[in-house]
Amino acid sequence: MMKVIKRVALAISITLLILSLAACGSKDSDKSGSSETVNLKLGVVGGIYEELWAPAKNALKEQGINLEFVQFSDYVTPNKALNSGEIDLNAFQHRIYLDNEIKTNGYKIEKIGNTFIIPLNLYSSKVTSVKDLKVGDTIAIPNDVTNGGRALKVLEAAGLIKIKKSAGFSPTVADIESYTVGIKIKELAANTIPSALADVTAGIVNGNFALDFGLKTDKAIFTDTSLKEENYWNLIAARSEDVQNADKAAIYKKVVKAFQAAETEKIFKEKFGGFFIAVGWDKDLLAK
Structure with missing residues (x-):
């Protein structure tokens, strides 16, 4: 009886060893086979x-x-x-x-x-240069705080507006101190501005939406200058x-x-x- 028990124990040990080795072999490894994925x-x-x-x-x-x-x-x-x-x-x-x-x-x-x-660039289907913008022209900008504030900085860099020194990092339209050109600013949802270019004089367009609508960077009438920010x-x-x-x-x-x-x-x-x-x-x- 004791011999039978020993044989069964030995068989179980061998089976467990085989299963253990099989499990090790099933682990994901890299090309060298030395480590798991x-x-x-x-x-x-x-x-x-x-x-x-x-x-x-x-x-x-x-x-x-x-x-x-x-x-x-x-x-x-x-x-x-x-x-x-x-x-x-x-x-x-x-x-x-x-x-x-x-x-x-x-x-x-x-x-x-x-x-x-x-980049957040200024595009237009009506004018080819910022210099062509005149009194009464409408420029669309994103209506969310982050992109809207960044868009106003782009317009300032383009020489169209001046933002109050007291404005925070993300200025709003209320922070505009003066207009170099008497433009009107229209706040729209960022993803709608490319399709709204036909209804406004120009618009600040997020790069991903510009890409979706086939707007090329070299067609922008003013390019974003905040790349180091x-x-x-x-x-x-x-x-x-x-x-x-x-x-x-x-x-x-x-x-x-x-x-x-x-x-x-x-x-x-x-x-x-x-x-x-x-x-x-x-x-x-x-x-x-």
């Missing part, structure tokens, strides 16, 4: 981001990192999802928006890398607790480096005609 969920808004991130996704795959895109239909949900741990990273917003989200909602998330800036730089964000984890931070460094590459900038220039401009790639936000 790391799966990361990146929150984005719009299919265009998948195109912008395609070179980075391919580069990361070779390093054993599988980047999965998670699409959101609005700008509010991605930060909420990141903060709650539903996704690992997101890349859809600029600094001033993220800062406001953190202030308003108490999110424990932070920027880990810069991506690009999208870091608050308008887009970024990659992560949870603060993950950034403090050395292993995760090391992985995130690879993600940032993969995006900040010549292949990505080639996409910016060749596929999207200058609507995405690389900025801040020389700044290591994970150095700490």
Whole structure:
């Protein structure tokens, strides 16, 4: 009887060993077979981001990192999802928006890398130069605080208005001190301005909407001069607790480096005609 028990025990031990070895062999590994594949969920808004991130996704795959895109239909949900741990990273917003989200909602998330800036240019189907604008002409600007304030700065840089020195970072129409040219400013939803160009003299158009409507950067009657303003730089964000984890931070460094590459900038220039401009790639936000 004792011999039978020993044989059964031995058989069970061998079976467990085989199962253990089989389980080890089923783990995802990189090309070298030396490490497991790391799966990361990146929150984005719009299919265009998948195109912008395609070179980075391919580069990361070779390093054993599988980047999965998670699409959101609005700008509010991605930060909420990141903060709650539903996704690992997101890349859809600029600094001033993220800062406001953190202030308003108490999110424990932070920027880990810069991506690009999208210019806010002045377009017109009626005039070919800012100099052609005259008294009574109407210029449309976005009606949201962030883009509206930035649009007013563009108009000031174009020499059309002067903003009060006491105005905050995101000025409003009420902060206009004087008009160099007697134009009228009409506030509209940002996504409607391209189609409204037929009804106004000119309009400040967000780069992504200009791209959707086939507006070329070289057709703008005035180009955005705020490209060095870091608050308008887009970024990659992560949870603060993950950034403090050395292993995760090391992985995130690879993600940032993969995006900040010549292949990505080639996409910016060749596929999207200058609507995405690389900025801040020389700044290591994970150095700490």
